[in-house]
Amino acid sequence: MSEKKEVKDQFIIAYLPDLDNTQTIINNAICFAKMLNKGLILLYISDKAYKCVSITDAEILLKELSSKITGIGFHSYCAIEGQTKDIINKIPHLLSGVLLVSATEDKTNAKVKEKLASNPDIMLKNLYTSRIAYFISSQNLNSNLPFNKVVMTIDNMRESKEKVLWGSYFGRFANSEVIVYYHNYKDEFYRHQLHYNIKFVMRMFDNFKIKYNLHLSSNSKTFVDYQAIDYAKENNADLIICQTTKNKSWFEELFTLKERKVINNSQQVPVLFVNPREDLFILCE
Template sequence: MAEVKAQKIVVFLQLNEFDKNLILNGIRIATIFKKELCLFYQLKKSEADEKEKIKALLAAYVNPVKNEIPELPVSTLILHDKLHELPDKLADDYEAILLLAGALQFPKYAKALAESPVPFLFVNESIGNISTFKKLVLPVDLRKENSDSALWSSYFGRFNGSGVVVVAASDKNKDEQKQVMLNVALAKKLFGKFKIEHKIFKGAHSSLRNTFEGFELAISSGSDLLVILGSSTITPLDWLIGLPEQKIIKRAGNLPVLVVNPQRDNYILCD
């Protein structure tokens, strides 16, 4: 019988002073979902001779976590694959279910996010305050993939007692608005099924600006997690001027942003 591997919260480390905040956020998420915490480092070609030294650094990170929280499974992992190939490998070979990275590093991870079958959680690694992930804002537009971002919001509601504010897009086209309302109804049904506290807020902007409206509400309301869909299509111009999610994460300050990739079928969190 094949061994059942534990799902993991994978933290992308930088081997600098920001690692502490990244690890603390990883501990919080792993504790919420009762998953293994995996401290990960992508080895550069120029660092091949330093692999053993880096292993020792990661082990030094693990020891205090095990001492403080002995019930939390913690592992380390070093791979040298190309960054855009890592999400698939981490999800398929190592059971990663969520990838946590520093917000300041978003441009580095943008292409990996577009290939990822699991969401990326971006946190501000330079700020010591760790989110409770209790107050969520979920923008909902006309894309059918909103079911994935709603599902992840429901995970926080189920396992963390989080409340969700849904910001529904207001599209002028009747068919587009019909799809928005269907997506809202499906999210509402999901939250109702698990008795998750939620509110529906009718936004003032179309699906094109809905994510930004949700972001502004999250900031003004003091929310501590924004759950969004990434870009469905990406053009060369988008890479040049910056993706919408990049613009949001750049302005997010201490607000963590969970980005779900609408270009891939997303893996499901096991209860």
């Protein structure tokens, strides 16, 4: 770390898995730092499991990248050697991080033969136990995020409420319009749980005077996050807010995690993921 920080501070972490492709991540992280009035730390993890550079070489480049950042009160950089998944899990205590911002490599790039930490599947594997929310976009996203419109999915699960706080941040700090996207269920118990979650959203958003709209999808069969991606693209939303699978079996981790399709969405809609865990770190306002 190049500068001293206080323990009470919280930071946006720009996780740079590939030092040859950093601008999209840094731009997005700056947008979040300004929106949430937080400092920014550029993070590189030198993990020998993937294509990497030494800590010394990384710090030289990180220092140069950090020197070009303007418009936020605090910014610094950090290069750490170790296993990516373990370091990311320690970010709340290690760096006082409250949001990780990163970007994934295009999976269709046939020229890439090396194992990259920016590969979408590898990225998700390293992040699915994260104790802070994480925002993932394509490396092809060139423009700054205006946060004008945000789509947040809600389902019948109790954990669905855990992302509502993040939905409120966009409405409160960026004056975003929040679209609460959901579909109904045939099962009466599921409908009751969904209704309870929507009431929770409405109470919180009304309390903070957030601009929001409820959008009921007529498609009750397709996973709601998949639908939200199409809706976000068609309605020019800047991102969607989703939650990850709570209880992941070994089979799901290897093959069928639903968020794998979300993070790999062909529409290249950015996604903010919230892991449903009791020790999740949240924003200090």
